[in-house]
Amino acid sequence: MPDDAPAYTDHADLAPTDFAAFEHLLAERRSDHPSIYPKWEMLLSSSTSPGGRWESSYALFHNPVRLAFAASSPVAEKLVKVFFxxxxxxxxxxxxxxxxxxxxxxxxxxxxxxxxxxxxHLAPGRALVELQEQTCGWGRGPWTSTTGPHDAADLTGPAGERLLAVQLAPNAPVIVGATVPEGVRPFDLGQVRPPAPLSTSDSTAAAAAIVGVIAPRYQQALWQARVASMTFAIDALRLSSARITGARRAGRRGSGDTFESEAARDRAAWRHIETALGTAPSVAAAIRASTVVEDHLDPVVHRHLQQLALTEEALTRLQEVRTGWRAAMAAFADTPDGSWLRRHAEDLRNQEAWPHARRIAEGPLTALAAHVTPRIGAPVPDREKQVKAALARAGNLPARPSPTAPATTAPPPPGRHRPTR
Structure with missing residues (x-):
């Protein structure tokens, strides 16, 4: 779930008089009366009322007196977010x-x-709002920021499924639906088609629905989102590589323009590398888990599977490059010339990352992902049965003619008889 702590002041640092001021400021904003609380100033307020039904309200406040000294203060000014x-x-x-x-x-x-x-957690305010925000495919959850469900539980499955189960009242039906997938950017959520929430009679029926219906559909939706995100990143890396190759073939090899283009390519490629690092390892692992014996009998798929190890190695190297760069950025944070050192670290990161990124772009991930897509969310086949079926098919293949074995005794030439003893 999202965490506001880095962006907003912790409510534990505020006094009851502050919350009283927030209530009066909200009332003044609604009535257009002048403020009588100089310590606090309301920046904005928002209310959600879909279909005319009140759902939640919040407002942002700041301290204008502290803000005047923010330039000389080592502590950055924080906003206060309050739900009402x-x-x-x-x-x-x-x-x-x-x-x-x-x-x-x-x-x-x-x-x-x-x-x-x-x-x-079902405390009124932020906890219930976050519960709303993490739902995916529910429309709006059947609760408000003040009136929550009777009981609720987060569920994380072995294949990365993220679900939410709620009971709106004691002994009420159990509603189960999807929550925001982990590792998928907000930009990619529009490509996710999560399963619609299901209402079941009790926890036993809910568990059966999760295993048989909701989890497989969630796996398919998550797979589609990850593959779409990964494919976009890989296509962008391929295009960047093709542009530099085209410039070299045009006769500018070794020129300053080509060097500048390569540096710009490496710099622009990093955001696509970050996207690939967020999705490609999961896609590669799912490909491994979905591989069946028949794949090794197909020459094209078998060759792609052999190349997959090189792609996985490149992903590992990119993760190492990112880890080293983040450590360097943290070390330079407090140095006087930290800005120059950070730019230099980024340039080194880009140069080290590009060769590995090109291997991923030229690898078989997208082809293999398309090949195994129909299997995502399907029941896992029995491996022993797969082997037996593959051997049976191999046994039914037309046999190749074996080379003629030399005869131990050559037959006599026509018209001649063997001598008898």
Whole structure:
């Protein structure tokens, strides 16, 4: 779930008088009265009322007095984000603390082996808003920022599935739906077609629906989003490589223009490399898991599978380049000439990364991903049966004529008889 801590002031650092000021400022904004709280200033407020039904309200505040000294203050100015109920009362964030007790989480854990199941925080305000924000394919969750479900649990599956199970009231049906996939950028969420939430009678029926319906559909949606994101990045890397190759063939090899173009290519390629690092390892792992015996009997697919190891090695090298660059950036953060050192570190990162990125662009990932796409979310076939079926097909292949074995005793030439003893 998203974490506001780096961007907003922690509510634990505020006093009750601050929240009273926030409530009055919100009321003044709604009534257009002048502010009587100089310590705080409201920057904006927002209310969500889909279909005329109130759902949530929040406002952003800052301290204009502190802001005047922000230039000389070593601590950056932080905004305060506050959620309100329908009557304009502030909803201070409560400390998260341990996970609450959840009977729903316990019941689902009994039926879902291999899944990680955790109870959700359901405090009014930020916790309920985040629960809304993490849903994917629900439209809007059937709760508000002040009135949440009776019970809720986050579910993480063995294949990367991320689901949410809720009960709106005690003994109510269990609703299960998708949440935002991990490792998929917000830009790519438009390409995700998650399964629609299902309402089931109880936790036993919910577990059966998860295994049989929701999880396979989630795997397919997540796969499509990751492959689309990865393919876009790989196509961009291929295009960058083709442009430099075209410039060299045009007779500018070794010129300053080509060197400048290569440096610009390496610099522009990094954002596509970051995208590939976020998706390609998962795609490669899914290809490995989806490979069947028949793939090795197909000469084209078999050759691609042999090349896959080189692509995986290139991904490992790129991860090492990124790790080293991040460590260097952290080390240069407090140095006087840190900005120059950071630019130099980025140039080195780009130069080291490009050869590995080109190997990924020229590799078989997109072809293999297209090949195994129909298998994603399908039941895993029995390996022993696969081997037997492959051997049976191999046995039914037309036999090649074997070379004629030399005869131990040559037959006599025509018209002659063997001598008898």
């Amino acid at each position: 109920d329908e009557d304009g009362r502030a909803l201070p964030d409560r400390p998260r603390g341990p996970r609450p007790d959840s009977q729903l989480a316990k019941d689902l854990a009994e039926h879902l082996s291999g899944w990680s199941i955790e109870a959700c």
